[in-house]
Amino acid sequence: MIWAVVPAAGRGSRLGGEIPKQHRPLLGRPLIRHTLERLAAHPRIAGLLVVLARDDAFWPGWRELRGKPVLTATGGAERADSVLAGVRALPADVRAQDWVLVHDAARPCLRHDDLDRLIDHGSAHGVGAILATPVSDTLKRAAADGSIAHTETRAGLWRALTPQLFRRGTLQRALEAATLAGIAITDEAMALERIGLAPLLVEGAADNIKVTTAADLAFAEFLLARMDP
Numbered sequence: 581m582i583w584a585v586v587p588a589a590g591r592g593s594r595l596g597g598e599i600p601k602q603h604r605p606l607l608g609r610p611l612i613r614h615t616l617e618r619l620a621a622h623p624r625i626a627g628l629l630v631v632l633a634r635d636d637a638f639w640p641g642w643r644e645l646r647g648k649p650v651l652t653a654t655g656g657a658e659r660a661d662s663v664l665a666g667v668r669a670l671p672a673d674v675r676a677q678d679w680v681l682v683h684d685a686a687r688p689c690l691r692h693d694d695l696d697r698l699i700d701h702g703s704a705h706g707v708g709a710i711l712a713t714p715v716s717d718t719l720k721r722a723a724a725d726g727s728i729a730h731t732e733t734r735a736g737l738w739r740a741l742t743p744q745l746f747r748r749g750t751l752q753r754a755l756e757a758a759t760l761a762g763i764a765i766t767d768e769a770m771a772l773e774r775i776g777l778a779p780l781l782v783e784g785a786a787d788n789i790k791v792t793t794a795a796d797l798a799f800a801e802f803l804l805a806r807m808d809p
């Protein structure tokens with residue numbers, strides 16, 4: 581069984597509005613509820629550790645979802661700070677060699693078959709794995725004046741998604757090393773790469789979107805209305 585750390589301490593500034601995006605209503609429920617329910621409903625998830633902003637005024641205080649325990653921790657200035665706070669706050673019986681996953685609260689459209697493949701392939705790989713999707717658009721490098729400097733090759737390029745699956749001890753050590761080095765990391769795999777480890781890429785559904793802008797919110801609503809609960 582695997583604990584899920586869910587970073588939910590962001591401000592949602594790119595989306596804007598009075599309510600942080602993770603608490604914005606989506607099909608009549610807070611966006612974060614969709615994310616947490618999808619995780620809690622999976623039989624291989626042991627519990628949820630939700631990382632909240634210190635001044636979060638919208639968290640309803642759920643202590644259990646679908647029979648799984650819900651614990652909370654206080655996040656930090658950056659997503660990586662929040663994830664590290666969450667990993668540190670996991671229950672003491674989650675051992676260093678135990679697998680844990682990190683999944684953005686802002687990604688409500690996670691599919692259980694993707695989660696199964698991440699866990700199966702990631703745990704077999706030994707270092708861990710991330711869900712990701714191959715880049716399908718042509719990529720342009722912008723020049724200072726806004727024109728196209730050149731086209732980047734997209735061969736071998738993937739967009740990192742979440743969940744990302746690692747052993748608790750390795751993840752905590754990698755995150756602490758990045759923090760100590762003052763390196764800004766944007767996903768957990770980057771912290772492991774920095775210490776010489778190579779997590780596996782597991783292809784996941786491209787509609788496991790991160791709600792960042794208003795267009796994403798509308799797309800997430802469209803997807804959730806058509807996905808299995």
Ligand SMILES: Nc1ccn([C@@H]2O[C@H](COP(=O)(O)OP(=O)(O)OP(=O)(O)O)[C@@H](O)[C@H]2O)c(=O)n1
Pocket residue numbers: 586587588589590591592593594595602631655656657658659660662663684685686687790791792
């Ligand atoms: N200090 C932070 C920043 C982000 N997150 C979480 O990390 C996930 C992905 O981050 P992002 O989409 O960038 O969320 P925000 O930082 O809230 O968005 P923005 O950059 O638009 O403010 C979100 O679930 C967000 O709540 C977090 O826990 N702690």
Ligand SMILES: C[C@](O)(CO)[C@H](O)COP(=O)(O)O
Pocket residue numbers: 659684739740741742766767768790
């Ligand atoms: C972790 C992540 O969702 C993988 O794509 C992404 O890096 C989060 O970035 P954000 O700027 O914190 O949303």
